[in-house]
Amino acid sequence: MTAIWLTADFKFQEALLSCNHLPYPHTGEVICKELFQILESWNLKSTTFTVVTDNGINMVKAVCLLKENYLDQIQHQSYIMHTLQLSVMEDLKQCKAFHHQIKSLQIFFRLLK
Template identity: 25%
Template sequence: MAVTAHYIDSQWKLQKRVLSFLHLPPPHTATEIVDTFYKALCEWGVEDKVFTISIDNASNNDRAMKPLKDSFRVKKKLFFGGRLFHVRCCAHILNLMVKDGIKSVENIINKIRDTVSFVNASEARLVRFSEVVQQLQLPTKKLVMDCPTRWNSTYPMLTVALRLREAFFSYNEREVAYVACPTEEE
């Protein structure tokens, strides 16, 4: 578990600090999460200065918020009646939304990945593909591979693939082993 603090200093500048990297052994129960988190707050002496907590949307994290919020309520350290105490991590929400959207074009993305892997698998294929790109006078020559676990790397791969789409069709006509060519519609 990583515990970070964001606060406004006396000069009204936003400050960010990593307070702790904590080992949280399984099982990651709500009780273990609360105890580990609260211990970190106490070590830094900020247990009475928490305004809001932003965590990802894991179910155990959600369950941990109730006892933590109750603890702050009992100590009368809950600002705005706790309405802003638990804020869901926007990056995690965005990540879930993008991954869901990617599912609708997953087969196309897989074809592009397969194409990049196929072309880059041998020097001869790479040379032949480069020749096709050169003959078509396309602006980009090098294919880009994404990292499947990092959706933000998929965009550059697809952007380059769109620029090279004509090359895929021509390359498909010359390379019989190339079977991952996207269709015109894809």
């Protein structure tokens, strides 16, 4: 978990708060408890305003549970690069399928000669 904040003179700062092994299963409940413990250990419960995660259903659920059970003031934001990566990967799948069709047509027309 990393923390990112602005100083009084509006400079970005960031720090690694934790890099823990999280045992399986990685459910929303397990992740929520871990997030809360980290925030509590750093005394950041009252100063955390936004949590940014990927779009994994377990991460979305974890932040939702964190908000419901512990920190009702937090907001959840999805990491835009993860969303973009998912979109690009889906488009690449379609491109590969189209490329395969083109190759098949090329082979077909070569065989007609």
